[in-house]
Amino acid sequence: MRSFDLKKYLIYFLLMSMAGVIVLxxxxxxxxxxxxxxxxxxxxIIALALLCFAVKDMFPKFPLPAYxxxxxxxxxxxxxxxxxxxxxxxxxxxxxxxPLCTPLLAFAGISVGDKIEQLKAMSWKIVIIAVVVFTTIFFACALIAQTVLTYQGVI
Known part of the structure; x- marks a missing residue:
């Protein structure tokens, strides 16, 4: 178990507050x-996120990532x-x-930006993986929408 770093969590709070202002x-x-x-x-939302970061920091062997x-x-x-x-x-x-998705997706893009060399190392294989993932997600969403709309009697 690790100690609580107040300065780190104040910085987290400041950054999350700035993102919250963007969202609002x-x-x-x-x-x-x-x-x-x-x-x-x-x-x-910010308080719950900070709580989850604190739990993850205090128990580093916890099997789930903070998100x-x-x-x-x-x-x-x-x-x-x-x-x-x-x-x-x-x-x-x-x-x-x-509006909550906009900064989250921007931060996700930034976090991937420093892994360009790793993405290059995957070369053409990443394209196949992306196509399979996108296609699977598209059809899963279509199936869920079809089921829900049929159940509601809309279609």
Whole structure:
């Protein structure tokens, strides 16, 4: 178990807050949603993410990466049968999903940017993998959409 580094978490909080401002600005401009009204929800998202980073740092042998842990924590806090979900879920629900994806995808692209040499080493094989993954995801999404829309009686 490692010690808690307050300076590191203050930097994390600052960076996540800057990303949160980008998200809420994009939400206000693109979706005409209220900026100020979504601040508590963004703060809760940041707090949960920091909690997941702290758990991952304190238990480095924990088998899941921090982003997977944060996904599980997010699902748990939104289970409506739990008492705290009635408070947390509506607040987090004020933050729209699509504006949240924009900085996340940008950060993912930046994180891949320093691995260009590794991608070059894979050469043509990466193209085959990408085509298989994209095709599989496309058909899986189409199947899910078809099932849900059929079940709802839309089609």
């Amino acid at each position: 600005t994009g939400q206000a401009i693109g979706m005409k949603k209220q900026f100020v009204g979504a601040i508590p929800g963004m703060f809760l 997977a842990l944060s996904t599980i924590v997010g699902m748990i806090v939104s289970i409506q049968a739990l008492p705290f979900a009635k408070i947390i879920a509506p607040e987090i629900g004020t933050v729209e999903f699509m």
